[in-house]
Amino acid sequence: MTSASLQASRGTRDIWGSEILLWQFLEQQARDILGRANYQEIRTPIFEATELFSRGIGEGTDIVNKEMYTFTDRGDRSLTLRPEGTAGVVRSLIEHKRLNQGVQRCWYQGAMFRYERPQAGRQRQFHQLGVEVFGSADPRADVEVMALAWEFLQALSLPGLTLELNSVGDPEDRQRYQAALVEYLTPYAQALDPDSQVRLTKNPLRIWDSKSPATQDILTAAPRLPAYLGSAAQAHFEQVQAGLTALGLTYTLNPRLVRGLDYYTRTAFEITTTDLGAQAAVGGGGRYDGLVQALGGTPTPAVGWAMGLERLVVLLQKQGETPAPRLDFYIVAQGEGTGILSLQISQMLRRQGFRVEIDLSNSALGKQLKRADKLGSHACVILGENEVQSQQIPVKWLATGVQEWVDFPAGFADDERWRQKFAAIPRPKGP
Ligand code: AMP
Numbered sequence: 339m340t341s342a343s344l345q346a347s348r349g350t351r352d353i354w355g356s357e358i359l360l361w362q363f364l365e366q367q368a369r370d371i372l373g374r375a376n377y378q379e380i381r382t383p384i385f386e387a388t389e390l391f392s393r394g395i396g397e398g399t400d401i402v403n404k405e406m407y408t409f410t411d412r413g414d415r416s417l418t419l420r421p422e423g424t425a426g427v428v429r430s431l432i433e434h435k436r437l438n439q440g441v442q443r444c445w446y447q448g449a450m451f452r453y454e455r456p457q458a459g460r461q462r463q464f465h466q467l468g469v470e471v472f473g474s475a476d477p478r479a480d481v482e483v484m485a486l487a488w489e490f491l492q493a494l495s496l497p498g499l500t501l502e503l504n505s506v507g508d509p510e511d512r513q514r515y516q517a518a519l520v521e522y523l524t525p526y527a528q529a530l531d532p533d534s535q536v537r538l539t540k541n542p543l544r545i546w547d548s549k550s551p552a553t554q555d556i557l558t559a560a561p562r563l564p565a566y567l568g569s570a571a572q573a574h575f576e577q578v579q580a581g582l583t584a585l586g587l588t589y590t591l592n593p594r595l596v597r598g599l600d601y602y603t604r605t606a607f608e609i610t611t612t613d614l615g616a617q618a619a620v621g622g623g624g625r626y627d628g629l630v631q632a633l634g635g636t637p638t639p640a641v642g643w644a645m646g647l648e649r650l651v652v653l654l655q656k657q658g659e660t661p662a663p664r665l666d667f668y669i670v671a672q673g674e675g676t677g678i679l680s681l682q683i684s685q686m687l688r689r690q691g692f693r694v695e696i697d698l699s700n701s702a703l704g705k706q707l708k709r710a711d712k713l714g715s716h717a718c719v720i721l722g723e724n725e726v727q728s729q730q731i732p733v734k735w736l737a738t739g740v741q742e743w744v745d746f747p748a749g750f751a752d753d754e755r756w757r758q759k760f761a762a763i764p765r766p767k768g769p
Pocket of ligand 1: 462
C-alpha cells in the first residue's frame with residue numbers, strides 16, 4: 339500500500355475544523371445541564387469482554403448477531419469494541435459495588451462501534467451521549483431523564499423534534515401480549531416479510547420494527563401493547579405522563595414503540611426529528627429494570643437514554659449554526675530579536691485569558707498581516723527590530739484599523755487595560 343492510499347476506514351470519519359466547535363458546544367451543554375442535575379460522568383473502557391454485550395444487549399439482536407467488532411487478543415480472550423454504553427456502565431457499577439449505595443445517576447459520552455452499512459447519519463464508529471439512573475423505580479426518575487434529554491435539545495435550539503412515548507409493561511404483561519400478537523399474526527405468516535417470519539417464532543414484538551409496508555399494513559389492526567398493561571405498569575405509565583405534562587413537555591403516544599428484550603420494562607421513548615430523512619431517531623431510551631440482574635447484579639431498577647451525537651451535529655449544521663472563531667491577538671514578527679519578544683508577549687496575554695497566536699511563517703510582514711485578517715483576529719501585535727529597541731509596540735485593531743502604541747512589558751501585563759478594550763468589542767459567545 340502506498341501512503342497516498344491511506345484513508346479513514348469505511349464508516350469512520352475525522353472531525354475537525356469548524357465542526358469541532360459544534361462538538362465542543364454540544365459537550366459543554368451536556369456537561370452543564372447534566373451537572374446541574376448532579377449526574378456524575380463515567381468513562382468506561384472502549385473494549386470489554388464479548389460476553390458482556392451478548393448478555394447485556396441480548397443474543398438474537400441485530401447488534402449482537404451482525405454488528406459487533408469482535409476480536410481475539412494475544413491472550414486468547416474474546417473482546418468487543420463497545421456497540422453501546424449501558425452494558426459497560428452496569429458492569430462497572432456492579433464491579434465497584436455501587437448499586438447498594440442508594441440511587442446512582444451517571445452520564446457518559448464517547449465512541450461506539452457497530453458494523454452497519456454506512457449511509458448519511460449511520461456510521462461504524464459514532465458517538466453517543468447517554469444517562470442512566472440506577473436504584474429507583476419511581477416514575478419521577480423516568481420523567482427526570484426525559485426532561486433532561488429535552489432540556490439538552492432545547493439548549494441546542496433544535497426545531498422539529500418529537501418525544502414519542504409508550505409503556506412496554508412488565509414482563510408478564512408482555513408475555514400475555516406476545517401470545518395475543520402471535521395469535522393475530524399467524525394466519526398472515528406467509529404475507530409477512532422474511533425477517534418478520536423469523537421473528538414470529540423468535541421475537542414477535544420486534545415485528546413492530548419492520549420497515550416493510552406489507553408487514554406494517556398487517557399490523558394496523560393488530561392488538562396493541564398498551565391494552566395489555568397490568569395495573570401496576572398502567573399506574574406507572576399514568577404518573578410518568580402526569581409528570582411530563584406538569585413540566586410542560588409535550589409528547590406523542592406511540593403504541594408501536596416496542597422493545598423485544600425481557601429486561602426492558604414499562605417506559606419506552608424515542609426522540610425523532612423530521613429533518614434527517616431516513617435516520618429520524620435522534621435518541622431513545624426507557625426503563626430496563628431487568629438488566630442489572632441479567633448481568634449478574636442484584637435486581638436494581640434502572641432508566642436511561644442514549645443520543646447519537648453525529649445526528650445532533652448535522653441538525654446544528656442545517657441550522658447554519660457555526661460558532662465564530664475567536665482569536666484575540668495575532669502576533670506578527672520580523673527581524674532580529676522579535677522572536678523572543680513574540681514568545682514573551684503571547685505568554686503575558688494568554689495568562690490573562692486571551693486567545694493568542696504567533697505567526698511562525700517568517701514571511702513578509704504584509705503576508706503575515708493578511709493572515710491576521712483571514713483568521714478574524716481582533717487585534718494584531720506588530721513586531722520589528724525598531725520595536726525591540728524602543729520597547730514601544732504597535733497594536734492594530736483590525737475592525738477599525740486604529741493603531742496604538744503599547745509599552746513592553748508593563749502595558750502588556752496590564753489586565754485592566756485589555757479588559758476595557760475588549761469590553762467595547764462585541765465578542766461572539768464561542769465555545
Ligand atoms: P440505540 O443505541 O440503537 O438505541 O441508538 C441510540 C441513538 O444512537 C440513535 O437514536 C442514533 O441517534 C444513534 N445511533 C445508533 N446507531 C448509530 C450509527 N450507526 N451511526 C450514527 N448514529 C447512531
